[in-house]
Amino acid sequence: MNKKPKLLTASQVEQLFDILSEHISPRCELEHRNVLDLLIAVVLSAQTTDKQVNVVTAELWKKCKTCQDYIDLGEDGVAEAIKRIGLYRNKAKSVIGICQKLLSDFNGEVPRTREELMTLPGVGRKTANVVMNVGYGMPTLAVDTHVFRVANRTGLVSETTVEGVEQALLKRVPQKHLLNAHHYLLLHGRYTCKARSPECDSCPIAAICRKILEK
Numbered sequence: 001m002n003k004k005p006k007l008l009t010a011s012q013v014e015q016l017f018d019i020l021s022e023h024i025s026p027r028c029e030l031e032h033r034n035v036l037d038l039l040i041a042v043v044l045s046a047q048t049t050d051k052q053v054n055v056v057t058a059e060l061w062k063k064c065k066t067c068q069d070y071i072d073l074g075e076d077g078v079a080e081a082i083k084r085i086g087l088y089r090n091k092a093k094s095v096i097g098i099c100q101k102l103l104s105d106f107n108g109e110v111p112r113t114r115e116e117l118m119t120l121p122g123v124g125r126k127t128a129n130v131v132m133n134v135g136y137g138m139p140t141l142a143v144d145t146h147v148f149r150v151a152n153r154t155g156l157v158s159e160t161t162v163e164g165v166e167q168a169l170l171k172r173v174p175q176k177h178l179l180n181a182h183h184y185l186l187l188h189g190r191y192t193c194k195a196r197s198p199e200c201d202s203c204p205i206a207a208i209c210r211k212i213l214e215k
């Protein structure tokens, strides 16, 4: 029978976030001018790097700032502007659908609740959590591939599903770090605890990390 991996203790969890908060400046690396930009950038970022999204949004935003601007540009116009990123046709469809629904149901404003955000086309739980956190300063915890990997590798959680990781982290992350926990784990995963070649030798949390302790 498989033994469940050992989790970090509450004090190790606190220490881990204290250290990450000293080393990482919490930030969203998707460029945006307002919450609508943020929502659209997050939708565009599926299976694409933030850098690539920033390149196409720089051009897109010369033409679009409001929901009506996107609708006027049209699905083909948006697709043309973002064609350098993957799944651009589906993403253009979502962008137009989002703008239409924001205008028809939300007075052109991006809503603040997860339930409302998830009624928008192409918006899932992760996107809603990012918008609530980065756009509206709420302590949600969006779990992407980096957060999922780092949380399980370090022993913060031991979960096999994205929602399981989110719920477990919400219970384990100290209150003072909850607002920025997503950024700490994501940026740590993107630049240090990389998927194929984690930089354990220079990692500031190596003394606590379960992957190292269980070696």
Ligand code: SF4
Binding pocket: 153, 154, 192, 193, 194, 198, 199, 200, 201, 203, 204, 205, 206, 209, 210, 211, 212
């Ligand atoms: S010690 Fe290695 S595996 Fe652990 S968090 Fe750091 S980089 Fe990741």
